[in-house]
Amino acid sequence: MIRAFAPGRVNLIGDHTDHQGGLVLPIAIDRGTTVTGKSGGDRVRLRSDDEEGQVEVRVGGGPPLALGPEWGRYVSAIVELERPARGFEGNVSTTLPLGDGLSSSAALELAVALALGFEGSPLELARLCQRSEYLAVGVPCGIMDQLASAAGVADHALLIDCHDTSINLVPMPEGVDVLIVDSGQRRSLEGTAYNQRLVECARAAEEVGPLRLLPEVGGIIDPVARRRARHVVSEIVRVRAFADALLASDTQAAGELMLESHESMRTDFEVSTPRLDATVEDLAATPGVYGARLTGAGFGGSVVALAAHGAALPDGAIRVRASAAARVTSEPGD
Numbered sequence: 001m002i003r004a005f006a007p008g009r010v011n012l013i014g015d016h017t018d019h020q021g022g023l024v025l026p027i028a029i030d031r032g033t034t035v036t037g038k039s040g041g042d043r044v045r046l047r048s049d050d051e052e053g054q055v056e057v058r059v060g061g062g063p064p065l066a067l068g069p070e071w072g073r074y075v076s077a078i079v080e081l082e083r084p085a086r087g088f089e090g091n092v093s094t095t096l097p098l099g100d101g102l103s104s105s106a107a108l109e110l111a112v113a114l115a116l117g118f119e120g121s122p123l124e125l126a127r128l129c130q131r132s133e134y135l136a137v138g139v140p141c142g143i144m145d146q147l148a149s150a151a152g153v154a155d156h157a158l159l160i161d162c163h164d165t166s167i168n169l170v171p172m173p174e175g176v177d178v179l180i181v182d183s184g185q186r187r188s189l190e191g192t193a194y195n196q197r198l199v200e201c202a203r204a205a206e207e208v209g210p211l212r213l214l215p216e217v218g219g220i221i222d223p224v225a226r227r228r229a230r231h232v233v234s235e236i237v238r239v240r241a242f243a244d245a246l247l248a249s250d251t252q253a254a255g256e257l258m259l260e261s262h263e264s265m266r267t268d269f270e271v272s273t274p275r276l277d278a279t280v281e282d283l284a285a286t287p288g289v290y291g292a293r294l295t296g297a298g299f300g301g302s303v304v305a306l307a308a309h310g311a312a313l314p315d316g317a318i319r320v321r322a323s324a325a326a327r328v329t330s331e332p333g334d
């Protein structure tokens with residue numbers, strides 16, 4: 001039996017910066033997706049614990065034989081890009097809520113790629129899976145989700161420079177909990193204005209060059225492009241400051257930066273929703289919570305908060321821990 005597990009991620013701060021080569025600060029979490037099964041044959045055949053239907057794809061190429069549930073598109077894209085030597089028959093299960101902004105699609109991509117025998121560095125794995133997301137759903141996402149899942153380290157956040165993909169580990173301070181609250185608004189990236197935001201950022205970059213290198217956005221004439229760029233530029237500054245705050249165990253400062261980040265996503269990048277805003281406001285007013293913000297792409301999904309360890313868990317919140325990277329947990333024959 002082969003068992004491959006890939007964690008989801010929650011981004012503490014630094015959203016909509018990865019596609020501009022900026023900084024992000026995610027953690028891999030202690031929830032994720034597992035693919036279990038046996039390799040062999042010339043087809044990849046997978047079922048899910050949670051959904052009806054079956055996915056069946058030929059390993060040598062050609063159109064999928066059965067795409068079954070929606071998640072089959074990701075499997076098919078991985079098979080096409082990875083070109084495994086052999087097929088696989090097995091099962092997918094997940095402890096991640098789907099469509100909640102915790103990177104359930106990246107976790108599926110990585111778990112499938114590893115189950116099919118991917119051999120390579122975490123960065124190569126992340127790149128393959130990032131390309132598969134584009135192939136599967138046409139969204140040219142950044143590298144954050146896949147790299148966080150591929151390179152996660154227990155009890156550490158990952159300060160990733162998405163331009164050169166270098167990673168600095170930032171220890172999570174003692175006595176701090178990471179909380180996630182589902183806004184209740186499901187979504188998947190292809191149904192959002194994610195691609196439109198990329199176009200708007202590209203328009204800004206056409207005027208002034210790469211946004212990650214920009215000290216300020218005054219030179220951008222197009223008002224929408226200027227606001228999008230202002231989010232990217234200010235968010236990169238906040239990521240650095242937030243990493244410093246974690247290193248200094250300055251949880252108050254970290255919390256304030258999260259609230260500022262949310263405000264910037266709401267007003268300048270316009271990816272929040274009234275439900276996300278209300279969830280952030282409720283959390284911010286909760287005793288023991290240092291700060292909160294929407295996490296991931298926005299348009300729905302989840303809110304992340306930092307809170308004092310042991311404080312009462314707000315309604316609907318779950319606690320997550322910074323966790324280790326995607327891995328094959330048992331070798332064939334185990």
Ligand code: GLA
Pocket residue numbers: 014015016017018019141142143144145296297298
């Ligand atoms: C999604 C994408 C990531 C990133 C975030 C926003 O999760 O997959 O690459 O752009 O949105 O930070």
